Amino acid sequence: xxxxxxxxxxxxxxxxxAKMFEFAGWEMPLEYTSAVKEHEHVxxxxxxxxxxxxxxxxxxxxxxxxxIQYLITNDxxxxxxxxxxxxxxxxxxxxxxxxxxxxxxxxxxxxxxxxAGNIDKxxxxxxxxxxxxxxxxxxxxxxxxxxxxxxxLAEEILSKxxxxxxxxxxxYKFKQNVDVCGEPCIVSRTGYTGEDGFEIYCDxxxxxxxxxxxxxxxxxxxxxxxxxxxxxxxxxxxxxxxxHEISEEIPPLEAGLSIFVKLDKDDFIGKDSLxxxxxSGNARKLVAFELTGKGMVxxxxxxxxxxxxxxxxxxxxxxxxxxxxxxxxxxxxxxxxVGQEIGIRVRKKLVPAVIVKRPFYKKQYKKEEVKVKxxxxxxxxxxxxxxxxxxxxxxxxxxxxDLFSDIPDDLxxxxxxNLDESKSELEVSEIITKMADxxxxxxxxxxxxxxxxxxxxxxxxxxxxxxxxxxxxTPYQAEISQGTLxxxxxxxxxxxxxxKMDIANASMYDGATAAVEACIMAVGKTRRNKIVVPKTVHPxxxxxxxxxxQFKDVEVVEVDYDxxxxxxxxxxxxxxxxxxxxxxxxxxxxxxxxxxxVDEIGSIARDNKAMYVMSVNPITLSILKSPGExxxxxxxxxxxxxxxSLNFGGPYVxxxxxxxxxxxxxxxxxxxxxxDADGKRCYALTLQTREQHVRREKATSNICSNQGxxxxxxxxxxxxxxxxxxxxxxxxxIQKSHYAYKKFDESKxxxxxxxxxxxxxxxxxxxxxxxxxxxxxxxxxxxGGYDLGKDYEExxxxxxxxxxxxxxxxEIDNLVNLMEGM
Numbered sequence: 106x107x108x109x110x111x112x113x114x115x116x117x118x119x120x121x122x123a124k125m126f127e128f129a130g131w132e133m134p135l136e137y138t139s140a141v142k143e144h145e146h147v148x149x150x151x152x153x154x155x156x157x158x159x160x161x162x163x164x165x166x167x168x169x170x171x172x173i174q175y176l177i178t179n180d181x182x183x184x185x186x187x188x189x190x191x192x193x194x195x196x197x198x199x200x201x202x203x204x205x206x207x208x209x210x211x212x213x214x215x216x217x218x219x220x221a222g223n224i225d226k227x228x229x230x231x232x233x234x235x236x237x238x239x240x241x242x243x244x245x246x247x248x249x250x251x252x253x254x255x256x257x258l259a260e261e262i263l264s265k266x267x268x269x270x271x272x273x274x275x276x277y278k279f280k281q282n283v284d285v286c287g288e289p290c291i292v293s294r295t296g297y298t299g300e301d302g303f304e305i306y307c308d309x310x311x312x313x314x315x316x317x318x319x320x321x322x323x324x325x326x327x328x329x330x331x332x333x334x335x336x337x338x339x340x341x342x343x344x345x346x347x348x349h350e351i352s353e354e355i356p357p358l359e360a361g362l363s364i365f366v367k368l369d370k371d372d373f374i375g376k377d378s379l380x381x382x383x384x385s386g387n388a389r390k391l392v393a394f395e396l397t398g399k400g401m402v403x404x405x406x407x408x409x410x411x412x413x414x415x416x417x418x419x420x421x422x423x424x425x426x427x428x429x430x431x432x433x434x435x436x437x438x439x440x441x442x443v444g445q446e447i448g449i450r451v452r453k454k455l456v457p458a459v460i461v462k463r464p465f466y467k468k469q470y471k472k473e474e475v476k477v478k479x480x481x482x483x484x485x486x487x488x489x490x491x492x493x494x495x496x497x498x499x500x501x502x503x504x505x506x507d508l509f510s511d512i513p514d515d516l517x518x519x520x521x522x523n524l525d526e527s528k529s530e531l532e533v534s535e536i537i538t539k540m541a542d543x544x545x546x547x548x549x550x551x552x553x554x555x556x557x558x559x560x561x562x563x564x565x566x567x568x569x570x571x572x573x574x575x576x577x578x579t580p581y582q583a584e585i586s587q588g589t590l591x592x593x594x595x596x597x598x599x600x601x602x603x604x605k606m607d608i609a610n611a612s613m614y615d616g617a618t619a620a621v622e623a624c625i626m627a628v629g630k631t632r633r634n635k636i637v638v639p640k641t642v643h644p645x646x647x648x649x650x651x652x653x654x655q656f657k658d659v660e661v662v663e664v665d666y667d668x669x670x671x672x673x674x675x676x677x678x679x680x681x682x683x684x685x686x687x688x689x690x691x692x693x694x695x696x697x698x699x700x701x702x703v704d705e706i707g708s709i710a711r712d713n714k715a716m717y718v719m720s721v722n723p724i725t726l727s728i729l730k731s732p733g734e735x736x737x738x739x740x741x742x743x744x745x746x747x748x749x750s751l752n753f754g755g756p757y758v759x760x761x762x763x764x765x766x767x768x769x770x771x772x773x774x775x776x777x778x779x780x781d782a783d784g785k786r787c788y789a790l791t792l793q794t795r796e797q798h799v800r801r802e803k804a805t806s807n808i809c810s811n812q813g814x815x816x817x818x819x820x821x822x823x824x825x826x827x828x829x830x831x832x833x834x835x836x837x838x839i840q841k842s843h844y845a846y847k848k849f850d851e852s853k854x855x856x857x858x859x860x861x862x863x864x865x866x867x868x869x870x871x872x873x874x875x876x877x878x879x880x881x882x883x884x885x886x887x888x889g890g891y892d893l894g895k896d897y898e899e900x901x902x903x904x905x906x907x908x909x910x911x912x913x914x915x916e917i918d919n920l921v922n923l924m925e926g927m
Contacts, residue, residue, distance in 0.1 A: 129222025140333030151256030152330030195375030255302030553907025605733025613759030616743025671859030698866025748822025772806030
């Protein structure tokens with residue numbers, strides 16, 4: 106006799122005093138205490154089974170789906186990733202090779218779970234039939250252990266040992282790489298007991314660790330359970346067992362498995378025989394029975410009616426749950442009626458029984474509820490469900506998903522979005538109010554670094570809240586968009602005026618992308634492939650510039666800064682600017698708040714026939730030299746300081762202004778002023794030449810819109826402030842920031858870093874880590890400065906402080922005193 110095989114948990118079973126027995130060539134635990142008690146515990150609480158004797162076969166390759174479709178009787182074509190399919194696997198004559206589970210792990214990656222006694226036979230059959238398909242098969246049964254935790258408390262117990270939300274694993278689905286006790290596992294939810302539960306597939310070397318952890322976590326709620334209980338549990342819910350209800354002599358159609366035999370799919374092994382069997386009416390059929398007389402029945406006993414043998418018992422037992430003798434049998438189809446009295450030959454005695462409805466015990470699986478789907482009607486969406494169905498029919502597809510069938514399953518989300526159900530207006534209002542209450546809006550702000558806390562006149566909110574402004578879209582139809590077009594025209598005019606450039610466009614997404622678009626313009630205009638940008642330009646702008654240009658064969662050269670003054674190192678700038686330079690991009694004031702020598706940088710650009718791009722803070726242009734005054738070719742910036750709120754980082758609005766000779770290279774759109782047929786002033790989109798929706802692949806810009814509302818805000822701000830108010834804001838920024846600078850200069854612990862002239866930002870050296878400094882300031886409701894160490898290694902411990910017109914002397918004094926006291 107061949108030596109019995111053992112699972113990797115054999116020693117564990119012995120320590121638990123399990124009663125071992127032979128099952129399909131394996132030495133397995135029959136029971137630990139008693140099969141009945143273990144059965145009852147699974148029904149009421151939970152039981153843990155070692156089913157590591159089961160087989161696992163991998164099937165991979167371009168034709169993996171086609172091969173499995175040919176191999177099994179069920180239809181695998183619609184199986185999605187992380188879903189499981191049950192199916193018989195048949196011989197050509199229609200009888201059963203085995204029944205198995207198909208796990209779809211990826212687009213061309215499947216895992217087959219086969220029965221323990223059939224591993225060698227099944228694998229040989231699989232390999233033999235795979236030869237005409239481009240697939241790779243691998244028997245990994247000796248490397249994998251399988252544990253089954255079954256029972257109503259299974260989810261509660263296992264959830265304590267994993268990082269996976271088990272409620273997300275639905276019936277006949279699974280998750281890969283689930284952390285169970287720190288080990289990567291496959292966790293599925295199929296069950297073979299009629300109860301809810303999970304299968305855990307893991308490396309055999311960690312099976313004992315997981316087994317022990319489950320028993321320890323479950324304590325009295327879970328017991329180890331043997332195959333004796335597993336057999337009675339599966340029998341009560343009429344689940345088939347190979348060698349009993351299905352075998353090499355019993356086709357799946359006779360075993361009550363016709364639902365898993367898809368005769369309408371393309372060719373598969375055994376199709377012709379199974380089709381002929383079905384057309385002939387199936388001579389035999391699986392039935393369930395209860396004994397009405399005394400006796401113990403076993404598989405193989407004859408079933409008789411009126412002295413004639415009409416079939417045989419496949420499974421017989423006493424049900425622990427029902428406290429009855431029950432069983433299953435395959436009998437002649439014409440006798441297989443519920444209520445039919447039968448006799449079962451137990452040795453010389455005929456024990457009476459009656460055919461009953463299956464199953465004996467209602468399965469407790471946690472399946473998705475099957476509902477008649479109700480399709481909601483949304484008042485703002487004119488297309489109804491019926492309209493959707495008509496369109497799908499016209500496209501010759503069955504569902505929305507079918508429209509995306511070309512996308513591989515492993516690239517799809519394969520689950521619903523984690524969104525709440527729709528809510529009423531009142532509920533939404535309450536939710537938004539609670540969210541808004543979490544915002545901290547009473548902080549004293551000393552943070553700048555590209556987004557600035559300026560005073561915003563109340564008039565701005567009053568005007569921009571008018572529906573004709575905040576619901577306006579891109580004004581393609583001039584005849585019905587004169588108000589929107591005029592507001593954009595005014596924005597262009599004001600930007601051109603303050604930058605002293607010839608033409609400005611309708612706005613850009615933000616300052617950083619505006620700077621990048623300007624550099625791309627310069628590359629196109631000069632046909633050169635190098636952009637020079639000082640390190641004093643905002644780090645995010647430099648990062649975005651590199652992102653945009655990484656596939657354009659354009660070199661971005663960064664120039665270091667003067668460590669004493671915080672300005673661009675002009676000598677180093679001269680060294681890198683040459684004949685191949687398309688442009689120099691400079692920021693003024695720069696990221697450190699320091700005012701650059703814009704005249705000298707402009708001279709360097711012109712001497713090398715490179716274009717000069719200036720990124721400016723618009724608030725400074727009333728007192729500092731404008732781009733037009735220093736001969737810049739392109740002026741860009743972010744108009745957020747012009748009346749736009751901080752908005753937690755956006756949306757903002759960029760601007761781009763040019764000399765007139767560059768108009769045909771300018772991205773975005775331009776609104777022009779003209780007259781109508783009656784000679785009255787009117788507005789229309791004049792140019793939008795470089796956009797991708799117009800020039801497609803030939804476009805030099807990917808901007809397809811403008812920040813209309815934010816641009817309107819900037820226009821209202823400038824109109825409200827007027828020239829004097831606009832200049833007064835700038836002067837107050839300078840005065841208050843220099844007052845703060847002086848206070849820090851007089852302090853003992855904090856000292857200014859750069860000597861260069863500045864506008865409203867400056868850098869100080871902190872004796873403590875900046876993040877700790879800012880945390881303590883936040884405790885005092887102060888939003889501290891920007892940690893320059895994030896972007897400049899040499900400035901670790903330095904903080905960029907910003908002081909706008911909103912800050913008072915009292916607030917500045919309080920800031921310095923708090924920082925000094927830390």
